[in-house]
Amino acid sequence: MNLLDAPYLRLPRALRRWRLKEWQAVQLTGPGVFVNLALFDAKLMSLLQAKIYEHARDAKIVHEWKLRPGAFAVADQLLASTTSYRDRRGSLAFDNQLAQGRIAITIDLHATRALPAVVGRLVVHGDRGASHVASLPFAGAVGMYSHKGMFPVEGELAVGDRRYVLTTADSLALLDDHKGYYPYVMRWDWVTSACHVDGQARGFNLTRNQCRDPERNNENCAWQGDRIGLLPAVEFERERARQPGEVWTIRDRAGRVDLRFEPTVPGDVSVNAVVVHSRYRGPFGRFSGRLEPEGLPAMTIDRWFGMGEDFHLRC
Numbered sequence: 001m002n003l004l005d006a007p008y009l010r011l012p013r014a015l016r017r018w019r020l021k022e023w024q025a026v027q028l029t030g031p032g033v034f035v036n037l038a039l040f041d042a043k044l045m046s047l048l049q050a051k052i053y054e055h056a057r058d059a060k061i062v063h064e065w066k067l068r069p070g071a072f073a074v075a076d077q078l079l080a081s082t083t084s085y086r087d088r089r090g091s092l093a094f095d096n097q098l099a100q101g102r103i104a105i106t107i108d109l110h111a112t113r114a115l116p117a118v119v120g121r122l123v124v125h126g127d128r129g130a131s132h133v134a135s136l137p138f139a140g141a142v143g144m145y146s147h148k149g150m151f152p153v154e155g156e157l158a159v160g161d162r163r164y165v166l167t168t169a170d171s172l173a174l175l176d177d178h179k180g181y182y183p184y185v186m187r188w189d190w191v192t193s194a195c196h197v198d199g200q201a202r203g204f205n206l207t208r209n210q211c212r213d214p215e216r217n218n219e220n221c222a223w224q225g226d227r228i229g230l231l232p233a234v235e236f237e238r239e240r241a242r243q244p245g246e247v248w249t250i251r252d253r254a255g256r257v258d259l260r261f262e263p264t265v266p267g268d269v270s271v272n273a274v275v276v277h278s279r280y281r282g283p284f285g286r287f288s289g290r291l292e293p294e295g296l297p298a299m300t301i302d303r304w305f306g307m308g309e310d311f312h313l314r315c
Helices: 013-019
Strands: 021-030 033-041 046-054 059-067 081-087 090-097 102-109 118-124 130-137 143-159 162-166 172-180 185-197 200-208 221-224 227-230 235-239 247-251 257-265 268-272 277-281 284-291 299-314
Touching: 021 090, 021 143, 021 162, 021 185, 021 299, 033 081, 033 090, 033 143, 033 299, 046 143, 118 172, 130 221, 130 227, 143 200, 143 221, 172 185, 172 200, 200 299, 257 299
Parallel strands: none
Antiparallel strands: 021 033, 021 172, 033 046, 046 059, 081 090, 090 102, 102 118, 118 143, 130 143, 143 162, 143 172, 185 200, 185 299, 200 221, 221 227, 235 247, 247 257, 257 284, 268 277, 277 299, 284 299
């Protein structure tokens, strides 16, 4: 869904483009590694993010570049397109070919004095998992579009001299393709995770955002293999925020969602400019609890590794 084709405040298309926030991202989980890759375009601020957590080393590698406005364009659809950025520091590209059932990801980030090189090529098999596409309203005659999903992924990733091999039998990708006419202050809470349990792929996506009437309009779901089950609206509570022993609790009113998230790997982004102000937290950590998705067996979450976001951006 290309929201630039939808009317917004009676603005011409060129001005609508400058109010549309959009990004393409993917989380990858495989043996020994968890990866978050994103190209984020808020128009007045753009980011390239590559965050890699290596379990054996208990180490997080972060290549994060703040880019000029208009540095790249997010694709208007995933059927046949490319979202990419390249400069002297390296490149990240999503080659979207969902009409053929795949998204190819290439990453080539050069080493710096503080960071190792990150090089890899991975293929997300979009025809072998479960998509979740939502179009949800904000206040007024505006809204957002989101395409999420859990899919098998395969390929190789090198972090410095360390090499990780991901196969469709042991690795998963969580897609996040997103566009929205967000308010001047963007705000949401979000958690996601996926893993193999007894040989079956399982995962979840839970968000509390700025959508109107979240009891009806939300994108909460769980995946089992190539099946999807919807979940109700949720609330987030945080204890000991930004302190040792921090805990996020995610629950719904009926008891179908009861999750505990323990951040163990911090991830903050702070930008304080005249027209742009960000207080973003994106920690990695462990989930425990229980989910009862509509139409699927109940899921026990036992120390799954994943990530959360406490997102605030004025832009």
